[in-house]
Structures are given as C-alpha cells and as structure tokens.
Amino acid sequence: MKRSIWLRTTALLGGTLIFSVLSAQNFDALFLRRTLRMDYIHSGSSGKSEISLYRLVEEPFWGGPVKNLIDTFNYGECMVKMFDLNTNALLYSRGFSTLYNEWLTTPQARTEVFAFEESVLLPFPREKVKVVLYQRDSNQEFQPLFSTVIDPGSLSIIRDQLPAYSSGTITGEGLAENTLDIVILPEGYTSAEKDKFIKDATRFAENLLSWAPYRDLRNEIRIRYVFAPSDESGTDIPGDTIWKRTLFDTHFYTFGTERYLSVKNIWKMHDVASVVPYDAVCVLVNTTKYGGGGIFNFYTVCTADNKASYFVFCHEFGHAFAGLADEYFDSEVAYEGFYNLEKEPWEPNITTLVHFERKWKDMLEPETPVPTPPSDQYKNKVGVFEGGGYMAKGIYRPWINCSMRGVVNDGFCPVCRRAITRMVHFVSDH
Numbered sequence: 001m002k003r004s005i006w007l008r009t010t011a012l013l014g015g016t017l018i019f020s021v022l023s024a025q026n027f028d029a030l031f032l033r034r035t036l037r038m039d040y041i042h043s044g045s046s047g048k049s050e051i052s053l054y055r056l057v058e059e060p061f062w063g064g065p066v067k068n069l070i071d072t073f074n075y076g077e078c079m080v081k082m083f084d085l086n087t088n089a090l091l092y093s094r095g096f097s098t099l100y101n102e103w104l105t106t107p108q109a110r111t112e113v114f115a116f117e118e119s120v121l122l123p124f125p126r127e128k129v130k131v132v133l134y135q136r137d138s139n140q141e142f143q144p145l146f147s148t149v150i151d152p153g154s155l156s157i158i159r160d161q162l163p164a165y166s167s168g169t170i171t172g173e174g175l176a177e178n179t180l181d182i183v184i185l186p187e188g189y190t191s192a193e194k195d196k197f198i199k200d201a202t203r204f205a206e207n208l209l210s211w212a213p214y215r216d217l218r219n220e221i222r223i224r225y226v227f228a229p230s231d232e233s234g235t236d237i238p239g240d241t242i243w244k245r246t247l248f249d250t251h252f253y254t255f256g257t258e259r260y261l262s263v264k265n266i267w268k269m270h271d272v273a274s275v276v277p278y279d280a281v282c283v284l285v286n287t288t289k290y291g292g293g294g295i296f297n298f299y300t301v302c303t304a305d306n307k308a309s310y311f312v313f314c315h316e317f318g319h320a321f322a323g324l325a326d327e328y329f330d331s332e333v334a335y336e337g338f339y340n341l342e343k344e345p346w347e348p349n350i351t352t353l354v355h356f357e358r359k360w361k362d363m364l365e366p367e368t369p370v371p372t373p374p375s376d377q378y379k380n381k382v383g384v385f386e387g388g389g390y391m392a393k394g395i396y397r398p399w400i401n402c403s404m405r406g407v408v409n410d411g412f413c414p415v416c417r418r419a420i421t422r423m424v425h426f427v428s429d430h
C-alpha cells in the first residue's frame with residue numbers, strides 16, 4: 001500500500017512538470033520516433049491478477065501524439081506509465097482496458113485462472129526507463145501490478161524486419177503525430193480475397209467518416225489498411241462447430257455470448273499493424289454473421305458483411321477509441337453488478353451521479369430535471385435518463401436512444417460526440 005501511494009505521488013509531480021514544458025523538440029530529446037511494444041501475459045482470477053513479460057519489440061513507427069504524452073482522461077481498467085529512471089519524472093502514460101478485465105467480471109473468474117495476450121505501445125525511449133502497469137481495484141483506484149526497467153539498448157529487444165505485407169492509405173493525409181491514425185486489418189480473408197478486403201476496408205472507413213462527429217474532424221483522421229492473408233475464409237463460430245485457420249484466431253461466443261467476437265492473437269495483430277503508424281487497430285472479419293467487440297485502447301473487431309455491420313463498427317469503435325460505455329441495459333449482456341454504484345464510472349457517457357459534475361452536467365439545460373423522464377418532451381435533449389451500462393437502476397445515460405444504446409445509424413448523442421472529439425484532438429496533438 002505504501003509503495004502504491006509513493007508511486008502515485010511521484011507520478012503526479014512528474015506529470016505536472018513534463019506536461020507544462022513538452023513540445024515536439026522535447027519528444028525528440030527523450031524518444032525515437034518508433035514504438036517500443038511490450039508483449040505480456042495478463043492472467044489470474046478475480047482474487048489475483050498477474051503480468052508476465054513475454055518480449056519487447058521495436059516497431060518502426062510511432063503513430064501516437066508527440067505533445068500529449070500524459071493521459072488526461074483517466075479512462076480504462078488499466079494504465080501504463082513510463083518514468084525516467086534517474087529522476088522518476090513521468091514521461092508517458094495511457095489508460096486502456098483489456099479482454100482480461102472483462103473476463104474478471106464473469107462467474108468463471110471466481111474459480112478459474114485464465115491467461116490472455118496483451119500489448120502496450122510506448123514511444124521508444126533514448127535512455128533507460130521504468131515502465132509500470134496499473135489495474136483498478138474494487139474502489140476504482142489504480143494499483144501497481146507490474147514494474148520493469150527497460151534499457152533501450154538491450155539485446156533482448158526484438159528488432160526483426162517486418163514481413164512484406166502490402167499497405168495503403170484509404171483516406172486522409174498528414175503526419176502520424178498530427179492525425180488519429182486508424183489501421184484496418186484483415187481477418188479471414190485469403191490471398192485470393194485481397195481485393196475484397198481493400199474494398200471492404202474502404203467502405204468501412206468512408207462510413208465511419210460519414211458519422212458525426214468524425215465527418216467534421218476529417219482533417220485530423222488518416223485511415224490505412226494492411227493486408228495479410230489467412231489460410232481460410234471466415235472465422236470460428238464454436239456454436240455452429242465452424243472452425244477456421246485465420247490470422248488472428250478471432251471467434252464468436254466470447255464468454256458464451258454468441259454475437260461477441262474477440263481477437264485471440266493480440267501480438268500477431270500488432271505485428272501486422274506495425275507496418276504503418278497507428279493509434280487504433282480495427283479488425284475486419286470476413287463473414288456475414290452479426291457481431292463485434294470494442295475494448296478501450298485495445299482493439300475494435302467487427303464483421304464485414306452483415307446488414308448492421310456499419311452500425312456495429314461505429315458503435316464498437318466508440319468503445320475502443322473514445323472509451324464510451326454501452327448505454328443499454330435491456331439485453332442478453334447482463335453483467336452482474338458490472339458497476340459499483342457508490343463510485344463514478346470512468347466512462348464519459350454514463351453516470352451514477354456520484355460525481356456528475358465530471359460528466360455532462362454542463363450540457364444540461366437548467367430546467368431539465370435530474371433524473372429526466374424518458375418522455376417525448378425530452379426526446380432530443382441531453383438529460384439524465386435512468387438505465388445504462390447493463391443496469392436498469394442506479395446508472396444514468398445522457399440520451400434516450402444514442403448509437404451507444406440501440407441500432408441507430410449516425411446517432412451519437414451530444415455527450416458521446418464531445419467525448420469522441422476530445423479524444424481525436426488529444427491523439428492528433430490539437
């Protein structure tokens with residue numbers, strides 16, 4: 001306990017110092033414009049989580065910002081921080097969530113131990129650094145889970161040449177640090193289906209940019225694809241005993257939910273993505289089945305050919321990119337007590353009203369009652385409507401039916417739009 005308090009105090013001091021002076025020149029003094037990727041196993045059960053380092057990889061580009069290096073959002077179930085080894089100054093931090101953190105909320109996690117691949121992306125340091133991974137405890141406080149010292153000159157950092165995967169820009173221009181760089185990757189496309197993948201990736205990129213607020217932020221967004229073939233077309237559908245040999249080993253029926261599609265081979269996913277600079281990875285799965293998934297600062301995964309696929313892609317990308325919560329509470333996905341009602345959840349678009357002033361209180365009209373009745377009178381108004389985050393009581397959402405609640409195309413509510421806009425500005429150094 002003592003150790004965690006010390007770490008947090010140091011982090012705050014370091015953060016203030018660095019944040020006030022950082023510029024692109026400072027970035028180049030501290031970092032190379034490459035990525036240091038840390039691949040590790042996140043394992044455990046609801047009682048105990050563990051991180052085991054697997055390898056360090058040098059990726060050839062840095063897709064992230066060069067000024068906004070300190071996370072100002074505090075989103076996610078986990079946080080990575082990089083400290084200068086000598087001064088302990090905080091050099092870099094980013095919040096994120098993982099599939100492991102979702103697994104912790106399932107009943108199996110009470111009795112079984114399970115392991116997941118994960119990666120964090122860091123700007124490549126010029127000098128030795130300390131990297132610490134944190135995970136939230138039941139009070140939502142970040143507690144340190146793992147710490148390591150990294151010597152950038154170490155012979156153990158993997159510096160393999162990348163495979164000759166073909167890549168291209170679908171839309172946008174500009175430097176990686178001045179844009180949100182999205183990379184769309186293929187899953188379950190064979191070599192013969194390369195043209196289909198590029199067409200599919202282009203369709204999804206254009207559709208995303210047709211939704212508010214992305215359409216007004218086009219100048220800050222660049223979308224690329226990388227192509228790498230799978231042996232077979234499609235993906236695993238365990239409930240139908242369909243199994244396919246694919247690049248990232250995606251599958252439906254994650255945690256027993258048919259439509260929940262997830263990625264198993266996280267490290268391979270990053271290997272393929274690293275051909276280009278990227279902030280956000282989206283995996284397009286070559287099937288007509290309905291489904292997808294999105295985890296904050298981890299990945300977006302979605303099927304290519306279902307009639308609701310455009311909606312699913314934008315909804316899941318809302319989770320993965322902007323940390324948005326599900327605003328629904330009336331579906332088969334009913335996690336038991338998913339949110340602690342005595343705490344304010346970290347997601348920007350739901351509230352327990354514990355610290356509503358940190359959320360969208362400033363966007364309410366003065367005469368709007370709290371909570372707000374879901375009546376026609378408040379149909380197109382920002383309010384505080386009960387139900388959200390898989391819970392019918394005690395959690396409130398800002399809009400009656402936003403795209404984070406139901407199948408509504410181009411229907412992000414003003415609160416979600418603001419959260420997305422802030423994140424686009426952050427990763428593009430605006």
Ligand SMILES: [Zn+2]
Pocket residue numbers: 327349398399402403404412413414415416
């Ligand atoms: Zn919303």
